[in-house]
Structures are given as structure tokens and as C-alpha cells.
Amino acid sequence: MSATASSVGAMTDTTSFVAELSSRVRGRVLTADADGYDVERTGFQRWEAHRPAVVVAATSTDDVREAVGFAVARRMPWTVQATGHGHTTPIEGMLITTRRMNGVRVDPVRRVAWVEAGATWREVIDAAAPHGLAPLSGSFPDLGAVAYTVTGGVGLLARRHGFTSDHVHRFDVVTPDGRLRHVSEHSEPELFWALRGGGGRVGVVTGMEIELVCVTRLFGGSLLFDVAQVSDVLEVWGSWTGEVDDDLTSAATVLTYPDVAGVPEPLRGRSVAHLRVAYCGSADEGRAVTRPLREIGPVLADTLGELPYPESGSIFDEPEEPHPYRGDNLVVRELPPEALPGLTAAAGPDAPVFTVVGVRHLGGALARSPRVPSAVGHRSGSYLVSVLSPVSETDERVARRHHDATLAPFIEVALGRRLGFAFRPLSDEELAGAFDPGDDARLRRIARELDPHGLLRIGHGSR
Numbered sequence: 039m040s041a042t043a044s045s046v047g048a049m050t051d052t053t054s055f056v057a058e059l060s061s062r063v064r065g066r067v068l069t070a071d072a073d074g075y076d077v078e079r080t081g082f083q084r085w086e087a088h089r090p091a092v093v094v095a096a097t098s099t100d101d102v103r104e105a106v107g108f109a110v111a112r113r114m115p116w117t118v119q120a121t122g123h124g125h126t127t128p129i130e131g132m133l134i135t136t137r138r139m140n141g142v143r144v145d146p147v148r149r150v151a152w153v154e155a156g157a158t159w160r161e162v163i164d165a166a167a168p169h170g171l172a173p174l175s176g177s178f179p180d181l182g183a184v185a186y187t188v189t190g191g192v193g194l195l196a197r198r199h200g201f202t203s204d205h206v207h208r209f210d211v212v213t214p215d216g217r218l219r220h221v222s223e224h225s226e227p228e229l230f231w232a233l234r235g236g237g238g239r240v241g242v243v244t245g246m247e248i249e250l251v252c253v254t255r256l257f258g259g260s261l262l263f264d265v266a267q268v269s270d271v272l273e274v275w276g277s278w279t280g281e282v283d284d285d286l287t288s289a290a291t292v293l294t295y296p297d298v299a300g301v302p303e304p305l306r307g308r309s310v311a312h313l314r315v316a317y318c319g320s321a322d323e324g325r326a327v328t329r330p331l332r333e334i335g336p337v338l339a340d341t342l343g344e345l346p347y348p349e350s351g352s353i354f355d356e357p358e359e360p361h362p363y364r365g366d367n368l369v370v371r372e373l374p375p376e377a378l379p380g381l382t383a384a385a386g387p388d389a390p391v392f393t394v395v396g397v398r399h400l401g402g403a404l405a406r407s408p409r410v411p412s413a414v415g416h417r418s419g420s421y422l423v424s425v426l427s428p429v430s431e432t433d434e435r436v437a438r439r440h441h442d443a444t445l446a447p448f449i450e451v452a453l454g455r456r457l458g459f460a461f462r463p464l465s466d467e468e469l470a471g472a473f474d475p476g477d478d479a480r481l482r483r484i485a486r487e488l489d490p491h492g493l494l495r496i497g498h499g500s501r
């Protein structure tokens with residue numbers, strides 16, 4: 039067959055494929071030549087966006103079920119994307135997007151919310167707040183609540199309440215065999231175990247019921263230090279975390295602000311450490327417990343104070359503009375003091391690529407086993423050390439080398455990775471290292487039974 043004849047054949051195939059799929063789903067079915075294809079395939083993470091042969095912009099569980107059945111019948115690799123913050127690896131088969139499935143229903147009496155696949159934490163927070171309730175959301179309200187929860191979820195109140203996935207009652211999930219399953223501790227317990235922390239390897243969650251907590255206000259914010267003035271800020275913060283109770287969750291972020299217009303004048307070119315605090319006690323107690331942090335050295339900016347939970351995104355104040363980035367992390371048992379200056383330097387002006395170093399304090403309720411076991415690993419970790427860099431064509435490899443070198447001094451005390459903070463493809467061995475021994479094999483076994491041809495591709499940590 040000539041090239042022209044075969045491409046005409048392929049086009050006819052695609053045209054009939056799209057027509058057939060479109061007749062079965064309510065959402066749009068888009069191929070590369072369609073208006074809106076680029077917007078639909080692209081999420082927050084702009085590095086190597088998906089290049090799918092077809093995108094299904096799902097509007098309902100039925101759409102998801104039809105799309106999965108269609109992909110599987112044609113042995114087409116497929117994946118799912120909500121807001122695309124955790125995207126690591128492009129797919130060329132079918133992409134199912136869930137951003138239109140963003141319903142949230144709050145039951146204030148039972149203190150639970152039903153959250154659809156594509157709803158963001160912002161949408162859950164806004165639905166819960168009028169009832170005096172809040173979800174166990176993370177630093178950035180624009181993240182997809184489901185995609186976050188299937189990795190475990192380390193929230194702003196994590197040391198008080200534990201992993202977000204420990205507070206899920208039920209999932210509705212379309213498994214790769216095309217079935218819609220209602221998954222709870224009683225029905226499909228193996229899937230319930232896998233979906234809480236396993237990272238979505240067993241299907242598309244179309245909705246989940248989560249517990250809400252009675253939180254309307256927080257004491258929180260950030261303190262900003264110049265690391266040239268207070269070079270031991272990480273060490274002092276690290277010792278202070280050893281003394282605080284579980285109501286206090288905190289983190290340190292170190293970076294060097296670029297010397298460019300748009301960055302406030304006093305911060306341009308400056309290497310700084312932000313200490314981020316979320317405290318679920320009174321404002322007076324919050325002020326008292328954070329006093330030692332204020333005394334570390336000259337404070338360049340202080341936003342600590344009482345704030346309504348819906349404003350909790352201001353604590354980390356993360357960039358809202360989509361961009362390309364790569365990042366990595368390690369869960370560690372301790373912070374060896376001799377390794378901390380290296381972390382500060384890794385985010386300093388001499389770093390080979392702009393890098394944000396983060397250290398989150400774990401422990402507290404995160405370290406306790408949930409009533410119903412889950413796939414979340416490394417509960418005994420005391421800190422999460424992370425690195426993140428915006429990347430371009432030329433510096434991706436530079437960033438990777440820099441991240442490896444920055445994390446190397448922590449390998450001795452590392453338990454493994456957290457899936458949600460791995461913003462790069464992981465090898466099979468690295469992926470297994472995101473779980474407790476034996477759990478990756480168990481996850482693979484569960485996934486293989488539902489997906490014998492391995493067509494479902496996951497974002498977190500996949501190659």
C-alpha cells in the first residue's frame with residue numbers, strides 16, 4: 039500500500055473511531071486537528087504535555103466507563119488527568135480529562151463530602167466552609183482533590199489529622215476492565231487498600247466520599263529570613279520541630295528570588311528561607327508556640343496570624359501560572375545537621391539551575407497506622423525533603439543532576455519517596471521505593487489482574 043493510501047486508511051479509521059466514541063459519550067472527543075485539543079491535553083505542568091491520539095473530555099462516570107472500554111477494546115494505552123500538576127510522562131493513546139466532573143456535595147450532618155474526579159481543593163473548601171467544615175487539603179488549593187488523595191496527601195493539618203487518604207470512606211472507580219466499582223473497607227477491600235496511597239494504578243476514581251473536619255480558622259502564615267543573615271535557619275527550625283505538638287504542621291522553603299522585574303525590589307536576587315506554619319489552636323497559643331521562630335534572626339516579612347481556612351493557600355503562596363518543572367523528594371528519618379548547609383546552597387545563587395528546596399515536618403498523626411490499612415508507605419518518616427526546578431529543553435538534565443546531588447547526603451537516612459512529590463519519571467525500582475517493602479508488588483498484582491495488558495499509565499512516578 040502506498041504511503042498516501044495508508045494515511046487515508048488511518049484517517050478513515052480515526053474518523054470512524056471518533057464518530058463511534060462521540061456517539062457513546064456526552065463529553066467532547068478531540069483529535070490533534072480539533073479546536074480545543076491543545077487546551078484539553080495540557081495541564082498545569084507544561085513539561086512534555088500529553089500527545090494523545092484522542093482526548094475524551096469526560097463529563098460523567100458513564101463517559102469514563104465508555105472511554106475506558108473503548109481504549110481497552112483497541113489495546114490503546116490510556117491515562118487520566120485532572121489539573122495536571124502531577125503529570126510526569128506523556129501518553130500517545132487516549133487521555134481522559136476530568137476537569138468538568140467537578141461537583142462537590144457536602145453533608146454537614148455526617149461531616150462528609152462527595153467529591154467528583156476533577157474537583158479542586160478550592161472547590162471542596164468553598165463548598166465546606168459555609169458549614170463550618172474543611173477538607174484535609176494541601177498547600178495549593180488548585181490541586182485536584184482526587185489525584186492528591188490517591189497519593190496519600192500530606193495536608194496543611196497533616197500532623198494533627200494524618201494522611202488525607204486515611205479519611206476516605208468510599209470511592210467510585212472505573213477499573214481497567216471497564217467496570218464501575220463501589221469501593222470501601224467492606225466492599226472491594228483490596229482496591230480500597232490500593233487506592234489510598236497507591237497512586238491511581240487501579241483505575242479512574244470518578245468520585246470519593248471524604249471526611250471533613252470542624253475547622254473554620256487557622257493560625258498560620260510565613261516568616262521570611264535572609265539566609266545571608268541567618269545561615270542556620272534550617273537547623274534552628276529543625277530543632278524547634280522536635281518540640282512542637284501535633285497541632286502544628288510546618289515547613290521550610292529555601293530559594294533565591296530572580297533579579298528581575300516583577301519580583302518585589304527588596305527580594306530581587308536575595309536568597310531567603312520561608313518558614314510556613316499551620317496551627318489548629320487559638321491565635322494566642324499560635325503566637326506563643328511560634329515565638330522561637332521569630333527570634334531566629336531579623337524577619338524580612340511576617341504574615342503569621344489568624345486566617346479563615348478558605349485563605350489557607352496564602353500560607354505557601356505557590357505560583358498559580360502553569361509552567362514546566364521537574365522535582366524529586368526523599369522521606370527521611372531525621373535531618374542530619376551537617377547536610378543542611380548543602381540544602382541552603384542548593385537553592386542559592388550559585389546553583390546550576392533555579393531550585394526551590396522544601397522541607398516538610400512529618401510525624402504526629404502521619405506516623406500512626408490508620409484503622410483500615412492502606413498503601414501509604416514510610417509513615418515513620420520525620421521530614422520530607424524536596425527539590426523543584428522550572429525547566430527548559432537545555433536544563434532538564436542539569437536540573438536532574440542537581441536534584442540528585444542535593445538529595446544524595448540524605449540517602450543514608452531516607453526511607454524512600456513520596457509519590458505525590460515525585461515530579462519526574464521514576465524507574466521501577468524507584469517507584470517500588472515509594473512504598474513499604476512488599477506493597478509495590480501487591481499493587482502490581484492487583485493492577486495486573488484488572489489490566490493484564492498494562493494499558494493504564496499512571497502519572498505519579500511513571501516512565
Ligand SMILES: Cc1cc2nc3c(=O)[nH]c(=O)nc-3n(C[C@H](O)[C@H](O)[C@H](O)COP(=O)(O)OP(=O)(O)OC[C@H]3O[C@@H](n4cnc5c(N)ncnc54)[C@H](O)[C@@H]3O)c2cc1C
Binds near residue numbers: 121
Ligand atoms: C505546587 C504543588 C503543591 C503541592 N502540594 C502538595 C501538598 O501540600 N500535599 C500533597 O500531598 N501533595 C502536594 N502536591 C502533589 C499533588 O498532590 C500531586 O501532584 C497531585 O497529583 C496533583 O493533582 P492533579 O489534579 O494536578 O493531578 P494530575 O496531574 O491531573 O494527575 C496526576 C496523576 O494522578 C492520577 N489521577 C488523576 N486523576 C485520577 C483519578 N480520577 N483517578 C485515579 N487516578 C487519578 C493519574 O495517575 C494522573 O497521572 C503538590 C504539587 C504541586 C505541583
